[in-house]
Amino acid sequence: MSEKLFQVMKPGLLTTFQDLGRTGYQEYGVVVAGAMDGFSLQIANLLVGNQRDEAGLEVTMMGPTLKVLKDAVIAITGGNLSPRVNGQPAPMWKSFAVKEGQLVEFGQPLEGIRSYISVAGGFDLQAVMGSQSTYLKAKIGGQNGRALEKEDILYGAGNVQAVTGRALHYNAIPAYGKxxxxxxxxxxxxxxxxxxxxxxxxxxxxxxxxxxxxxxxxxxxxxxxxxxxxxxxxxxxxxxxxxxxxxxxxxxxxxxxxxxxxxxxxxxxxxxxxxxxxxxxxxxxxxxxxxxxxxxxxxxxxxxxxxxxxxxxxx
The missing domain is CATH 2.40.100.10 (Cyclophilin-like)
Structure with a gap:
């Protein structure tokens, strides 16, 4: 049963749901889409115990503000866009708990330009041609085929038992230079x-x-x-x-x-x-x-x- 997980207080510059893409349909003119940084998305999913190809949020440059509606375990990977929970720095490349009522926010881009947010159990989204990725021009996938908007409610796929504190070894974390x-x-x-x-x-x-x-x-x-x-x-x-x-x-x-x-x-x-x-x-x-x-x-x-x-x- 799906559950309300987050309310979008601010949508950010461009925040969309992406998985590893809509493959197998290019011959019919359907674009693949999917995460720009597939490595970071897969790591985020593994840290919270999801399958590697589960859809997560791709955050671009200026991140959203999400109000937590139900306790959850999340991971944030990819570019360092200064993630915070209730104003305090949030860990990256590590699974951690967020509590009902807290705010997940982002600040200044420090390294890289795209972050990925995965939640244990995954988001509850409808698949289109086998993928939940958002393709904006065709208005398919993700949150009604569009980027997140203020007051959107994001749903989780259901109750899960997730482990916090799983982290990628620092030697394996990519460095994003200029x-x-x-x-x-x-x-x-x-x-x-x-x-x-x-x-x-x-x-x-x-x-x-x-x-x-x-x-x-x-x-x-x-x-x-x-x-x-x-x-x-x-x-x-x-x-x-x-x-x-x-x-x-x-x-x-x-x-x-x-x-x-x-x-x-x-x-x-x-x-x-x-x-x-x-x-x-x-x-x-x-x-x-x-x-x-x-x-x-x-x-x-x-x-x-x-x-x-x-x-x-x-x-």
């Missing part, structure tokens, strides 16, 4: 670029612009020249694909990316680096480093094995 190196696989359209453009791409610094959002990170830096045209026959696009339109400025496709695209892609960000990239604020500086597919696969397996081991330890 400068980051993002590893990529070149292609699939590197032949569409000049040799100089490829060298420029791998040797230059690009800045994340304020026009970046859940759909894509627009970058500003040295222009990447095409051999001929920036346009291709529209084809499926992956998470982390780096499109380069005619202006020569890269766009990294993120969680709310379109299902197909008609611009050349110079490279693709490896899956293990997407979560770090998702925490990059406007003004952050990015360098790209080429690695092999074999290296990328080893890193992906390492990340998944880490989460699987953690899952066995806490479930």
């Amino acid at each position: 400068e980051l190196t993002v590893r990529v696989i070149l292609g699939p359209h590197q032949d569409a670029f000049t040799d100089q453009a490829l060298q420029t791409f791998l040797s230059s610094v690009y800045e994340v612009t304020p026009q970046s959002d859940r759909m894509g990170y627009r970058l500003k830096g040295p222009e990447l020249a095409h051999e001929d045209s920036a346009d291709i026959i529209s084809e499926a696009v992956p998470l982390g694909g780096i499109q380069v339109p005619a202006n020569g400025q890269p766009i990294i496709l993120m969680a709310d990316r379109q299902t197909t695209g008609g611009y050349t892609r110079i490279a693709t960000v490896i899956s293990s680096d997407i979560s770090l990239l998702a925490q990059a604020a406007p003004g952050s500086l990015i360098r790209f480093k080429e690695i092999s597919i074999d290296e990328a696969q080893v890193l992906a397996v390492h990340t998944d094995n880490f989460l699987r081991v953690l899952e066995l330890l806490v479930m």
Whole structure:
């Protein structure tokens, strides 16, 4: 039976419910969506005893104020947006209890730009095409297909026995800096670029612009020249694909990316680096480093094995 857990006193800049995405429907034009920083969401869920893919709240830049309506166990992970409970600093990367009547709030972003809130037992949400993720443009998933609004009531899935004090070891907590190196696989359209453009791409610094959002990170830096045209026959696009339109400025496709695209892609960000990239604020500086597919696969397996081991330890 669902229970009232939180009342939204302030919604924050952009607070939505996200899980790991609406997969399997891109061929029908349905966007994947899901958490921008899937690693942090999965850790938050494991710390409160949920399945890794349970939906949680994705908090962007300026967080909400939530009034606790029923005692619960929560975890906050991802970017440090100065979480507080009744005015006192709240722990991050650790499960802890909140009591009826308390206020969960956020302050100044200190590191990263996206936090994740999971609650033991999960939130009571309707799934759309197998996912509870919010996709704002289609108005599906989450809280009536939209971001949180003032006076919303958030429901929990029911009574659970949860353990407090579960914490991720400090050595495993990601560091979110203002400068980051993002590893990529070149292609699939590197032949569409000049040799100089490829060298420029791998040797230059690009800045994340304020026009970046859940759909894509627009970058500003040295222009990447095409051999001929920036346009291709529209084809499926992956998470982390780096499109380069005619202006020569890269766009990294993120969680709310379109299902197909008609611009050349110079490279693709490896899956293990997407979560770090998702925490990059406007003004952050990015360098790209080429690695092999074999290296990328080893890193992906390492990340998944880490989460699987953690899952066995806490479930």
